Amino acid sequence: MRTIIFATAIRYLTPLFLIFSLYILLRGHNHPGGGFIGGLIGSIAFVFHVLAHGSDRTVNAYFRVKLYSKGKPDDDTPPEHMWRLLSANTWNRLPNYPQPEWRYHIVRLRPAYVMAIGLFLAASSGLLGLFQGMPFMTSWWMEAEIPIIGALGTPLLFDAGVYLLVLGMVLKMIFTMSKE
Template identity: 60%
Template sequence: MKTIIFATAIRILTPLFLLFSIYILFRGHNHPGGGFIGGLIGSITFVFHVLAHGSQRTAKEYFSLKLYRYEKLPAQGQFNYFKRFINHKFFNREIKGEPWGYYLIRLRPSFVMGTGLVMAAGSGMVGLFKGDPFMTGYWLDAKVPVIGSVGTPLLFDMGVYQLVLGMVLKIIFTMSRD
């Protein structure tokens, strides 16, 4: 199902779907919704992207990070290093005799699942450390302008969000591999 119309629509709708899933995640802090529904909406975003562009491109665009490296610092100082990095990265100018390279770091769905599980379980452990029952909610006194009050229920929802997102990504990447 790789048509030009579908690929263009997904390219436009992907940021909107992700923004909506984050909205549902934070809305569920005070209303129905939250981590599970937000994670499913975020997962549907990547399912559509895999259908439109393939799993290799989806993993490369959203789950890979290029870290540029420079073998040695120039003798002229840090500003010269920054100027050479800008010339190499943004203007694609090759600099003679200077070894630029990069490390490619890929975020695996299993790591996303594990991080979500640790966050969700860790939010419940706060109550145990304070001498209260497991999953007792605690909130900070200060309020964040857009989100509202921040506490352990939000941490739990964020963990569930990552757990659902990682699980669906693992399934989709595994199924689309053949």
């Protein structure tokens, strides 16, 4: 089912699915919705992207980040190195500063890590009430309200954990099934 029409449509629909899933997540503590359905809607974006482009391209596009850094010359102290690096990047490379090689590290966000972060968030939202001398999973709300979202509290933290847990679980299933 890899047609050019489907691939083009998914390129535009993936960000819309993700934005809508975050909207459902954020409105879930006051209205129907929340972490579970938001996570399912967010995972639909990646399911369609895998169907349109394959799992390798989806992982490369959304779950792999290249972090670039420059090597530090041995004779510089850290403040001198930072100033020279800043000035070299700002003023188009100073000629008297030796330019070290660019190094990069690839960081991949695996679905198991997403699940672990989600489980940690959901469990830690219950511990906040416990630290205040209340029963486990007692909700705690901030006094200030954000205009569109409303009041923030531990139910939103719990929903965010469930969101990441569901998203990671569906991603793990999809990436595993697409490899076979």
